[in-house]
Ligand SMILES: [Ca+2]
């Protein structure tokens with residue numbers, strides 16, 4: 001009997017505690033606030049000069065790599081203090097792909113792209129100048145200064161080939177895309 005009474009008291013205490021907690025929460029709820037407005041976004045890739053569209057090059061074979069999106073790196077390739085963009089892209093596939101043939105990246109639609117941050121909300125495509133069109137079917141990328149020379153480098157993964165790209169860029173006054181000499185920028189790609 002004593003055990004049952006203690007149990008009932010505990011149960012009642014717990015119930016009262018819950019009631020008190022709910023009352024406190026109700027009392028603390030702010031009143032008169034407007035309903036939260038969901039954040040709004042606008043597509044500014046066009047005005048910003050980021051003319052990049054990924055190509056999956058889908059085939060009737062439905063190869064696994066067709067379903068993979070590509071990687072992107074935000075890094076400061078020219079050490080001007082502003083983050084630039086490197087975007088990886090796929091390559092053309094035959095339908096079906098003959099055994100041993102490498103995907104074709106020669107068409108500009110399939111080039112990887114490097115965009116220089118102009119510092120005013122716009123970007124300039126410097127892919128050709130940098131020689132970063134890439135090889136094979138691009139998958140992912142990582143950026144880092146692997147040789148510790150103060151310049152960021154890229155590690156690009158492809159279906160079939162991996163690339164380590166070492167970058168050596170020097171800037172003329174004003175930076176690229178503003179009538180200044182970008183130059184040249186030595187960009188070398190060592191294939192592994
Ligand atoms: Ca930069």
Ligand SMILES: [Ca+2]
Nearest residue numbers: 145147149151
């Ligand atoms: Ca480096």
